[in-house]
Amino acid sequence: MSKKTTDVQPPGLIGPGHSLASVTDKIADMVLTKRTPLGWWFAVLVTGTFVGILGFTIVNVFFRGIGLWGPNNPVGWGFDIINFVWWIGIGHAGTLISAILLLLNQGWRTSINRAAEAMTIFAVMCAGMYPLMHTGRPWLAFWMLPLPNSMGMWQNFRSPLIWDVFAVSTYATVSMVFWYVGMIPDMATLRDRARNIWVKRAYGALCLGWRNAASHWDRYEIASLLLAGLSTPLVVSVHTVVSFDFAAGIIPGWHTTIFPPYFVAGAIFAGFAMVLTLMLPIRAWYRLEDFITERHLQNMGKVMLATGLIVAYGYAIEAFTAWYSGSPYESYMITNRLSGPYKYEYWSLMLCNILIPQVLWSKRARSSVWVLFGVSMAINVGMWLERFVIIVMSLHRDYLPSSWGMYHPTRYDWGMFLGTIGFFTFAFTLFVRFLPAIAIFEMRGLVPRGPARPGKGTH
């Protein structure tokens, strides 16, 4: 973000012929244009319908109880926890792109970081709904927070579940702060570019009166860098803590030390797939090929390939440990995955997460928008299946064959799942229309500065 880092960017990050003015106008006009694309209204309509489904499901589950869902003995964690982990994982790529790649001085993150951060926030919102409803009495959710209460009761800080409360709520808060701070200068740009007085006032209020002063930029840059530095250990801790929810249990398939790194790699894998799923259509609709260049697509493809291989290593270690442990329960867990009643889910997982991403070795595949979109959709599905395999398949057959059972999701499980997908895309649709989807001031930093014209007089 700092000038020092952007002065020396390699080429390929921004199309040729761009100036400070053209970059500003192109991105600001996506928001300030009077002609809303027809496709945008269509997207609002479709995704809004799914938000309606979400509302219907939540109201029902709220008033009639979580018995409407499928989880029951022995599978007490079903779609709710699967989707919680899935959404949290998707969110992680946003923080990775905005924070870790910033610290690693990767200039190519500039054009995609804002949208990826927005994705993080919407994904965390979706994730948060699940444990909240899963408690069964969401109106008492504040009991999870350390607040003085008339019962005189307090939390047990030795439990990974309370760690999760701290990790996820910190993550949601810090992500939102990071996102908002990042948008302040761009909302000032929108204020300056807006012609309608009310639009001007709205963005003027949102940007808090930002005026591009040098002293402000200086503090702003340090604050952004610190937020990135703090988000990096945070994002790694969040999915680690989520994996502790399982690893600290004694269920075969959960009780394993590979979980933290394997969950974090899987989160980045899933998140990059979702970034591509969202950015490829937006790039095409808004003609952003100059800003989200082929180099961005290549790099995202490589990150998916690398994290996918880490995930594949995780699957291999799980199987190896199960065999090497000599425990009949552990080795049955793997036999059950390979050939039990849920074997199709397990083999689809292998197909989606290991086999299909291998096409990304080819540079030609990484350059093709359609191949990338297909692979990222496969990974979205695959990562969901991974959580299904871990959660449902471990619970449905553990130590006692007499207590084995199957999990049957109900339409309320599906309704909430489809509903959160709708909410996520709905929120993202609104974001693209009303907020700067690409960090304008950071893109200005990518514009080649060129020499100052010497000896020019007053115009």
Next chain:
Amino acid sequence: MSHAPSAEPALYGLMAEFDHADDLLAAARAAKAGGYAAVEGYSPMPIHGLSEILGHKNPVALLTLGGAISGLLVGFGLEYWVNMIEFPLNIAGKPDFSWPAFVVPAYETTILFGALTAALGMLVLNGLPQPYHPVFNVPAFENASRNRFFLVIESKDPRFDLAKTKSFLAGLHPMSLAEVPQ
């Protein structure tokens, strides 16, 4: 301001407009060399080195460190107080002071307090939110968020003198030169 004739509105300062970051850097250097202290630059993106030339102080990092340390103490202190003093619970025979387990929430509060301090500290030190500021009175200033660079010498500067400062800024060959009403 005493420098402006009484019939005119009070003056905040003089604003010079440039169209290149290097021109702004050069102008800031010249203004400092000319002995002006109340100088501020405005640019569409951060310009490395400008703030050092203008001599601004930046305690954001130190504040954030303080915030993070207090987050650690608050988080760990809360856990200690809850599980040792207020509500000791025997869970699976584990000691009340299970400090390794307490690391995780304390780690999160460290980051939470640090991040909030960084963001709020930056805003407070910048004096934001601030709905009104005199620089916005200059119509050309709306390009400060697009492709123009501005240098303002404020009238509160002891060396500020309308005529002299104006000719000094004109000597820097700006694209335009404007008086900023208060």
